[in-house]
Amino acid sequence: MAWTRDKMCQRAALELQDGFYVNLGIGMPTLVANFVPQGMNVTLQSENGMLGMGPFPKRQDLDPDLINAGKQTISELPESVYFDSSDSFSMIRGHHMDLSILGALQVAQNGDLANWMIPGKMVKGMGGAMDLVAGVKKVVILMEHVAKDNSPKIVESCTLPLTGQGVVDLIITDLGVFNFVDNNISLIELADDVTLDDISMNTGAKFEVNLN
Amino acid sequence: MVNKIYNDALTALDGLLFDGMTIMAGGFGLCGIPENYITAIRNSGVKNLTVISNNCGIDDFGLGLLLNSNQIKKMVSSYVGENKKFEELYLSGELELEFNPQGTLAERCRAGGAGIPAFYTKTGVGTMIADKKETKIFNGETYIMETALKADISIVKAWKSDNDGNLIYRKTARNFNPVMATAGRITLAEVESIVNTGELDPDNIHTPGVYVHRIIQGDSYEKRIERETTSD
Numbered sequence: 001m002a003w004t005r006d007k008m009c010q011r012a013a014l015e016l017q018d019g020f021y022v023n024l025g026i027g028m029p030t031l032v033a034n035f036v037p038q039g040m041n042v043t044l045q046s047e048n049g050m051l052g053m054g055p056f057p058k059r060q061d062l063d064p065d066l067i068n069a070g071k072q073t074i075s076e077l078p079e080s081v082y083f084d085s086s087d088s089f090s091m092i093r094g095h096h097m098d099l100s101i102l103g104a105l106q107v108a109q110n111g112d113l114a115n116w117m118i119p120g121k122m123v124k125g126m127g128g129a130m131d132l133v134a135g136v137k138k139v140v141i142l143m144e145h146v147a148k149d150n151s152p153k154i155v156e157s158c159t160l161p162l163t164g165q166g167v168v169d170l171i172i173t174d175l176g177v178f179n180f181v182d183n184n185i186s187l188i189e190l191a192d193d194v195t196l197d198d199i200s201m202n203t204g205a206k207f208e209v210n211l212n
Numbered sequence: 213m214v215n216k217i218y219n220d221a222l223t224a225l226d227g228l229l230f231d232g233m234t235i236m237a238g239g240f241g242l243c244g245i246p247e248n249y250i251t252a253i254r255n256s257g258v259k260n261l262t263v264i265s266n267n268c269g270i271d272d273f274g275l276g277l278l279l280n281s282n283q284i285k286k287m288v289s290s291y292v293g294e295n296k297k298f299e300e301l302y303l304s305g306e307l308e309l310e311f312n313p314q315g316t317l318a319e320r321c322r323a324g325g326a327g328i329p330a331f332y333t334k335t336g337v338g339t340m341i342a343d344k345k346e347t348k349i350f351n352g353e354t355y356i357m358e359t360a361l362k363a364d365i366s367i368v369k370a371w372k373s374d375n376d377g378n379l380i381y382r383k384t385a386r387n388f389n390p391v392m393a394t395a396g397r398i399t400l401a402e403v404e405s406i407v408n409t410g411e412l413d414p415d416n417i418h419t420p421g422v423y424v425h426r427i428i429q430g431d432s433y434e435k436r437i438e439r440e441t442t443s444d
Contacts, residue, residue, distance in 0.1 A: 046384070047314065047315075048240040048241075048243070048384050048387050049240070049384050049386050049387050050383075050384050055443055056441045056442050056443040057442060057443065058442060058443060058444055059442045059444045062437065062440065062442065063383065064242075064243065064385075064435035064436070064437050065243060065244065065371075065382045065383040065384060065385040065435070066383045066384055067240070067241065067243045067384055067437075067438070067439075068384075069240075070439065071240075071241040071242070071243070071294070071438040071439045072439040072440075072441040073437060073439070073440055073441050073442070074441075076383070082381075082383055082384060082386055083386070084318075084381075084386050084387065084388070084389070084390040084391055084418075085240070085266070085314070085315075085317075085318035085387050085388045085391060086318040086319060086321070086322045086390070086391045088315075088318070089314065089315025089316075089318050089319065092315060093315055093319075093333065093334070093335060112338075123302075123309075123311075124291060124292060124293030125289060125290050125291035125292050125293060125311050126290060126291070126311060126313055126314075126341075127290050127291040127313075127314050128290070128313070128314040128315060129313075130313035130315075130316075130335050130336050130339065130341065131313050131314060131315030131316065131335045134333070134334040134335040134336070134337070135315075135334065135335070161339065161340050162338060162339045162340075163339065164337075164338065164339065165337060165338030165339070
């Protein structure tokens, strides 16, 4: 057994704090918004130019002028603010954002991240990912522990083109949680019914074990 | 007072288009794109374009129209994943592509419009984006130098304009439009409505008219939604 996607998102939500400004990446990280604890005030940023992103709208409220960075239609909240792309990345690059939760293709044991390109296949582009990992105070990676072909995604060194060097602070997978201190990786939590052996067999990186 | 208002997109573009030119186009995905100018540029047949835009539309809408007609030589973008024609042209070598991190792209446009030839950023340090770029250490941290972008024309979409070209955008349709409006040698805005000067609140103008040279009220706006998501 391991964590389900919901359990992974719940674990990621433990990284949120009251008053945080947070950018959630496309895919599973977006779902973390559903697990913000009641009474906690977290402001979501969408890098196309919005703070205070609301949930998906009712059909009658669909507005083509109101989308998130994944190009999905969204809604406005009383605290919402709009701004241009330059302002948006000033917030990101200028260390004003508290937390970003992103997906990954590979994370290396020194905190290097690869999440934007697989050479030889279609190259879609990095979007805002390089800016986010360079500028947001804390970078959390939320991903499956292994790739679809069962190869490890937590590796000694990334073979795919990097998004950033030594930028990852925490990895949450279906098997457990790793943190980085001074660019050194440690296993700090095991998912339900997962053993240290399960982790070792599915991890390419050399890691320390600091389970609580 | 110079008249900035033109009847339609083709008239507004008159005398500005030439083969090999560089065009900045506002918008994020299909949100806040200058639909009428894109159609007019497609109809003009101008070719070998370098287009600076965060995305490249989809197969049959937005800047994708200029890909289908093979008018684009090079794209400068941060994300082009929504477009199959793009993949085809890129992999066959018919289309050049320069990826920029999204924030770097926005800042390069801002710098171009603000008379700043280059700036340093941490974004992309240690990645292929840093290849062949000058680096400099500030306070013990490495930064890369990125240069400003300018365009022969910028085409932007706003919600409202007055006769002087003071612009107001609506919600997330603002995105790249304001910074690109500053970085065109000639900037053409298209809007949903033009009001008399004095009717817009001067405290709430997003793009002052000094940046805007030609304005049209778009014939129609399809405003296609790329990913319709609802809570129903």
